[in-house]
Amino acid sequence: MRTILFILQKEFLQIRRNRAMLPIIFVMPIIQLLIMVNAATLEMKNISICVVDNDLSTTSRQLTNKFSSSPFFKVTGNTFDMNEARTQIEENKAQMVMNIPAGFEKRLVRENKAEVQMLFNAINGTVAGIGNAYANQIMMGYNREVIAKWIGISKNMPKTKSIETIPSFWYNPDMNYKIYMVPAILVILVTIMGMLLASMNIVREKEMGTIEQINVTPIKKIHFVIGKLVPFYIIALFMLSFGLTIGKLVFNVPFVGNLGLLFAVACVYLLVVQGIGLFISNSANTQQQALFVSYFFMIVFIMMSGIFTPTESMPQWAQIINYFNPIAYFMKLIRMILLKGSEFHDIYKDFMILLGYGVAMITLAVVRYRKVSN
Amino acid sequence: MSERETIITVNHLVKKFSSFIANNDLNFEVYKGEIFGFLGANGAGKTTAIKILCGLSKPTSGEATIAGFDVYTQKDDIKNSIGYMSQKFSLYEDLTVTENIRFFAGIYGMTRKDIKIKTQQLLAKLELEDSAKKLIKDLPLGWRQKLAFSIAIVHSPKIVFLDEPTGGVDPITRRQFWNQIYEAAAEGVTVFVTTHYMDEAEYCDRVSIMVDGRIAALDTPQKLKETFEADSMNEVFIKLARNATYNE
Numbered sequence: 001m002r003t004i005l006f007i008l009q010k011e012f013l014q015i016r017r018n019r020a021m022l023p024i025i026f027v028m029p030i031i032q033l034l035i036m037v038n039a040a041t042l043e044m045k046n047i048s049i050c051v052v053d054n055d056l057s058t059t060s061r062q063l064t065n066k067f068s069s070s071p072f073f074k075v076t077g078n079t080f081d082m083n084e085a086r087t088q089i090e091e092n093k094a095q096m097v098m099n100i101p102a103g104f105e106k107r108l109v110r111e112n113k114a115e116v117q118m119l120f121n122a123i124n125g126t127v128a129g130i131g132n133a134y135a136n137q138i139m140m141g142y143n144r145e146v147i148a149k150w151i152g153i154s155k156n157m158p159k160t161k162s163i164e165t166i167p168s169f170w171y172n173p174d175m176n177y178k179i180y181m182v183p184a185i186l187v188i189l190v191t192i193m194g195m196l197l198a199s200m201n202i203v204r205e206k207e208m209g210t211i212e213q214i215n216v217t218p219i220k221k222i223h224f225v226i227g228k229l230v231p232f233y234i235i236a237l238f239m240l241s242f243g244l245t246i247g248k249l250v251f252n253v254p255f256v257g258n259l260g261l262l263f264a265v266a267c268v269y270l271l272v273v274q275g276i277g278l279f280i281s282n283s284a285n286t287q288q289q290a291l292f293v294s295y296f297f298m299i300v301f302i303m304m305s306g307i308f309t310p311t312e313s314m315p316q317w318a319q320i321i322n323y324f325n326p327i328a329y330f331m332k333l334i335r336m337i338l339l340k341g342s343e344f345h346d347i348y349k350d351f352m353i354l355l356g357y358g359v360a361m362i363t364l365a366v367v368r369y370r371k372v373s374n
Numbered sequence: 375m376s377e378r379e380t381i382i383t384v385n386h387l388v389k390k391f392s393s394f395i396a397n398n399d400l401n402f403e404v405y406k407g408e409i410f411g412f413l414g415a416n417g418a419g420k421t422t423a424i425k426i427l428c429g430l431s432k433p434t435s436g437e438a439t440i441a442g443f444d445v446y447t448q449k450d451d452i453k454n455s456i457g458y459m460s461q462k463f464s465l466y467e468d469l470t471v472t473e474n475i476r477f478f479a480g481i482y483g484m485t486r487k488d489i490k491i492k493t494q495q496l497l498a499k500l501e502l503e504d505s506a507k508k509l510i511k512d513l514p515l516g517w518r519q520k521l522a523f524s525i526a527i528v529h530s531p532k533i534v535f536l537d538e539p540t541g542g543v544d545p546i547t548r549r550q551f552w553n554q555i556y557e558a559a560a561e562g563v564t565v566f567v568t569t570h571y572m573d574e575a576e577y578c579d580r581v582s583i584m585v586d587g588r589i590a591a592l593d594t595p596q597k598l599k600e601t602f603e604a605d606s607m608n609e610v611f612i613k614l615a616r617n618a619t620y621n622e
Contacts, residue, residue, distance in 0.1 A: 006480030010469065017468045017509075213464035216428045216535075218453040219481050 003219060007227030011201075015231055024197070025235060029189055029243040037181045037251060040308070047131045050077035050085045050094035057105035059146070063116070066142050067098065072134045089121050096120045096131055108146070171256075171340045179254065182247040183334040184307045189243055191302075191327060193236035194270045196294040199277035202228050203290040225366055229274050240266055256341035265333045265347070268355045272326040275361025282369050301327040329354050378405040381533060381564050382427065387436035389422050396422040398587040400436070406532075409555060409565040411575050411595075414584030415615045420568050423584075424535055427566070429453050441532045454482070457526035457563075461538035465522050467511035471502055474510060475525060482529035496524050516547030523554055527563055534558065536567040540574065552577055572608040581607070583614050590614045 015021050049067055053060050068075040077088050088094040099117035108114040118135055122128035169175050202225075205211040214224060240263070247253040277294065284290035304318060305311070305327040311319060322328040329350050336342035344351070382404035389397040396419045404410045414420045425431040427440055429449035438445040441455040465474045472493055479489045497503045500520055510518060519539060527534050536555075540548045552574065559565050567578065575581050575595060582592040591598055591614060595607055604610045 002483070003481050006477055009480075010466070010473070010477045013473060014466065014468050208467070209460070209462035210464055210466060212460050212462065213458065215430055216453060216456065216458035217478070217481050218450055218483075 003223050004226055007219070007223060008230060011227055011231045015201075015235070024193075025239060026242070028192075029186075029239055030246060032185050032189060033182060033243060033246050034250065036185055037178050040181055044127060044130050044134070045071055046074045047072055047096065047127070047134070048076040048094045049073050050079065050088045050097045051075055052079055052082055052085045052097060052099045054080055054102040055100050055104035059105040059108060060100045063100065063142055064098075066138050067135075070134070070138060072131075073138075085119075089119065092121075094121075095127065096135070098135075109150070178251050179247075179339065180335070182243075182251050182253045183338050184331060186240055186243045186247070187305070187307075187327060187330050187334055188302060189239050190236045190266060190270065190330075191273055191298060193232055193239055195273040195277040195280075196291065196298065198229055198232040198274055199281040199284070199290045199294055200287045201232070202278065202281035203284050203287050207286055221369055222366060225278065225369060229278065233270050233274065236270055237263065237266060253338060255338055257337035257339075258343070261344055261347075262334060262337045265330065265337065265351060265354070268351065268358050269326060269330045271358025272354060272361050275358060275363075275365045276326070278365035278369060279361070282365065298327075301325050304328065305331040307331060323353075326354065326357060329357075378408075380404065381406045381441055382410075382566070383437075383439045384427075385437040387423070387426065387438050388434045389419075389426060389431070390434045395587050397426070397433070400589055402582055402589060402592055404533075404564060404566060406564055407559055407562050408579040409559050409567065409577065411578030411581035412566060412568045412584070413575055413581055413611060414568075418584040418615075419587040420584055421537065424537055424566075424568065428456060428458055428535055455532045457529070457531040457534035459522050459526040459534070459536050459539050461541055463515075463518060463522065465510045465518060465525065468509060470507050470509055471497070471513070471521060472506045474521070475528060478525045479528045484529060492528060496528070500524060516543050516550075519543055519547070520551060520554060523551065523558075527558055531563065533564040533566060536565065538568055538570060540569065540571065548574070572606065572611055575607040575611070583611060585614055 051064050051067070053064060064075065067073045076094050077085070079085055079088075082097075082099060085094070085097040085099070089097060097117075097119040099119070101115070101117070104114050104116070116139070118132070120128040120131055172179060205214065244253075244255075244259075248255065276297065280290055280293045280297075284293060304314070304322055304325055306314075306322075311322055311328055311332070314322070333342075333347050333350055333354075336347060380403045382402075384400050384402050387397055387400040388395065398419075400423060412420055412423070422431070426433050426438060426445060429440075429445060429452040433445060440452045443451040443455065445452065466477070469477065475493045475496060476489050479492060480486075484492065493506075497506050500517075502517070502521065505513060505517075510521075513521070523534075523536070523539060526536075540551055543551065548571070555565050555567070555577075567574075569575060578595065580592065580594050581598060582589050583598075584590065591601070591610070593601065598610050599605065599607065602610045602613050604613065
C-alpha cells in the first residue's frame with residue numbers, strides 16, 4: 001500500500017510536469033464541446049436554393065417567398081435559365097433548384113393542377129432527403145393556402161378537411177441537437193483519457209528504459225499497474241465533471257437523471273477502457289505504436305457507438321459487434337441518464353454487462369502484463 | 375580466498391533462447407564485499423547472465439543463489455537485497471534529484487523520515503545541494519551517473535549490479551565514479567560490474583571474462599596477466615576474445 005502511494009506521488013508529479021497534459025485536461029473539453037457540438041449537427045438550416053422562375057406570376061412569387069422566409073432555405077440565386085441553375089449546383093453554389101415553368105399560374109387556375117420541378121444535389125443523401133422533406137412541407141402548406149383562397153373562399157367553406165398530426169417530442173422537446181451531442185463528446189473525452197493516454201503513459205516507461213529499473217525493484221506488477229491507471233482514472237472523472245459543467249453552463253443540457261448514477265456508470269466504463277489501454281500497452285513498445293493501435297480501436301468504436309446514427313438502425317452484424325463495444329454502452333447510458341432520467345433499474349442490464357466486461361478486461365490485462373514482463 | 379563468505383553462487387547455469395545458447399554452463403562465486411568485474415565482448419552473454427542474477431529472467435537449467443536466495447523461487451527476496459544500475463540511463467528525467475531519491479527509496483520500503491535524512495546525506499556527499507530541485511534532464515551526464523549509482527545503493531543492498539555504468543562518461547568523472555564504488559565496497563556492499571574499459575578491469579578485485587557464453591577465465595587481474603603473459607588486461611582480453619566464434 002505504501003509502495004502504491006510512492007508510485008502515485010511520482011505519477012502525479014510527472015503528469016503535472018508534462019506540458020501537454022494541462023491543456024489536454026482543460027482545453028480539450030472546452031474546445032471539443034464548443035466546436036464539435038456546434039459543428040456536428042444534423043439539423044439542417046440554410047439549404048441554398050436556386051430559383052428558376054419563368055412564370056413571374058403572383059403565385060410563383062408567393063411560392064418563392066415561402067421558401068425564402070423559411071429558416072431552412074436560403075435563396076442564393078435567381079435565374080431564368082435552367083442551364084445556369086445546373087451550373088450553380090455543379091459549382092456547389094446551390095444545393096437544390098426549384099424550377100417553376102412558364103404558364104404555372106395559368107395552368108393552376110385553368111386545369112387545377114400545375115407542376116414544379118425540384119432538383120437536389122444528392123451527394124449527401126441525408127441532406128437531399130431532408131431538404132426534399134422540408135420542401136414538400138412548404139409545398140403542402142402553400143397548396144392548402146391556394147385551395148383555401150380559390151376554392152374555399154368562393155364556396156364559403158370554413159375549413160378544408162384534412163388529418164393533422166400533432167407531434168410531441170419527448171426528452172428533447174425543442175429537438176435541440178446540441179444537448180444530444182454534449183453527452184457524446186463527454187464519452188469521447190473520458191475514453192481518450194482512460195484508454196489512449198493511460199496506455200501511452202505505460203509505454204513511455206518502456207521507451208525511456210526506466211521500466212528496467214522498476215523491474216529490478218521489489219515493486220509488484222499489480223502495484224505498478226495500479227499506480228499507472230489510478231491517476232488517469234481520477235483525471236478522466238474530473239474531465240467528465242468539468243465537461244458536464246460546461247454542458248450545463250453553455251448548452252443548458254438538462255440533467256434529468258441522477259448524476260451519482262452517471263458517475264457510477266463512468267467508473268465502471270473506465271475499468272473497461274483502462275483494461276483495453278493496458279492490453280495495448282502490453283504489446284506496444286513505443287508510444288507511437290500505442291497511439292496508433294488505440295486510435296484504431298477508438299475510431300471504430302466511436303463510429304459504431306451510435307454517436308450520430310442510432311445503433312438500432314444498424315445492420316444485424318453491426319449490432320452484434322456493438323455488444324463488445326464499450327463506447328456504445330456508455331454512449332447509450334449517458335444519454336439515457338442525462339436526457340431521459342433513467343433510473344438504475346432501467347439500465348440494470350447494460351450496467352451489469354459493462355461491469356462484467358470491465359472486471360474481465362482489467363483482470364486479463366493485469367494477468368497478461370505479469371507474464372509479458374517476466 | 376575460499377574461506378571468505380560467498381554471496382553469489384552460480385552452478386552449471388544455462389540459458390537458451392530456442393537453439394541459441396546465451397549462457398553455457400556458468401560456474402562462479404562472488405565473495406562478500408569484493409568488486410567483481412564481469413567482462414566480455416558485445417554479445418558474449420553478460421547481460422543475459424546479469425538479468426538472471428537480478429531475477430529478471432529465468433535460467434533454462436542450473437542453480438544460482440543471490441544473497442542466499444534462489445533465482446527460481448525467491449525473486450522478490452533477491453530484488454529486496456540488490457541494487458541495479460543499467461547501461462541505459464534509468465532515473466526519471468522529468469523528476470528532480472530529490473524526487474528521484476524519494477521515489478526509489480520509497481519503493482524499497484524506507485520510511486519518509488529515513489528518506490529525508492538519507493536525501494540530505496546523499497546531496498551533501500555528491501555536492502548536489504544546489505541542484506536538489508533541478509530536473510534530472512538538466513544535469514550533466516556524469517552527475518546523473520553518480521546520482522544513479524547512489525540511488526542504486528540508497529536502500530543499502532547487499533549486492534549492487536552495475537551494467538556498463540561509465541559508458542560515455544569523461545575520465546575524471548569515471549575516476550570519481552570508481553571512488554564511489556570503492557567507498558561502497560568498503561562499507562561491505564558487493565559490487566558486480568560489467569565494463570568495456572580495460573583500465574577499469576584493473577580496479578576490480580577479481581575479473582571474469584566471458585567468451586561465447588562461457589567463462590573463459592576468472593582470477594585477480596594480477597594473476598590473469600601472469601597466466602596469459604600479458605602486460606595489461608587489455609592484452610588478456612584480446613587474447614581470449616580473439617578466439618570467439620559468434621554462433622548467433
